[in-house]
Amino acid sequence: MRVALMVTCVNDAMFPGTGAAVVRLLRRLGVEVDFPEAQTCCGQPMVNTGYLDEAVPAVRTYVDAFAGYDAIVTPSGSCAGSARHQHGLVARRAGENGSDPGLAEAVAAAPPTYELTEFLVDVLGVTDVGAYFPHAVTYHPTCHSLRMLGVGDRPRRLLEAVRGLRLVELPNADQCCGFGGTFALKNSDTSVAMGSDKVRHVRGTGAEVLVAGDNSCLMHIGGMLTRQRSGVRVMHLAEILAATEDEPAAPAPGAAR
Missing domain, CATH: 3.40.50 (Rossmann fold)
Incomplete structure (x- = not known):
């Protein structure tokens, strides 16, 4: 399985340790995970504020950056929710107004985006990941x-x-x-x-x-x-x-x- 990490803007800018933790965790569980450097924002800030047209380039970059992988994993329910529920809205609008007619097809063909706990429990089938935290x-x-x-x-x-x-x-x-x-x-x-x-x-x-x-x-x-x-x-x-x-x-x- 080819897995890609979508680290999110907030983590990339302010909490890089979270992305590094995801990589350590998945590799410990036998999953090889890549970090596509072309990734940027998922587009959620624009969509949440009503700027769907302005979100088109971000969504296009997302589907292009993660094309070819089997799964996308992100340490963010917020960004996973955007990819799964908002990208389709942005793509349909882009098709209707002609700004990116092929975006809807690209979004439909994109690999599934999982929030980290979904990937661990539903895809890998594990709940005990071998962690130790005495607090x-x-x-x-x-x-x-x-x-x-x-x-x-x-x-x-x-x-x-x-x-x-x-x-x-x-x-x-x-x-x-x-x-x-x-x-x-x-x-x-x-x-x-x-x-x-x-x-x-x-x-x-x-x-x-x-x-x-x-x-x-x-x-x-x-x-x-x-x-x-x-x-x-x-x-x-x-x-x-x-x-x-x-x-x-x-x-x-x-x-x-």
Whole structure:
């Protein structure tokens, strides 16, 4: 199986350790994964803001960069959701207005895009990935992974199989953290209020680490945790799953400590 990593813009720019963790994890599980250097943005920021025409070049670059692979894996429910649900919308519009008549066919022929936990559980058929992380952890299910992709309990099953990890229940876990991409910029007061509620619940668990499958949400929540000097650090799920006794996980740059 030829597998490609779609690292995402946020991870490439701010959290490169997450992409590296995905590669270490998959290679440990016997999967050879490539990193196509032609990849750029999946186009989600433009689509979410209503600029479908402006998203056409990003979607075209996506399908061209990952052509020929059997699967695309990304450590982001948000970007996986964009590829699976938004690229078709952009492609149909591009066909209707003539900006890229062949895009719909290219999108239809593109390899499937999987969020990391979907790939591990559904494609590889594993929940115990050989990880070791001796800390109390609470899990935040991000909106796109929960609602758009329906990842369900896959992340929890993976975390429960990590040796040494104690998984603590997060109250009101299914409530949005308030980031929402451009929503946080357009509606900052509401975003901060939602984030404050999430942080209060996180701190109430007594967990040492907050984990999620999207660094964008962790960036939002982690910033508040840091400003409150909570002592709770945030980590992407991939970094915990990649951790072993020989290669312990380290907090991402800018994570709450």
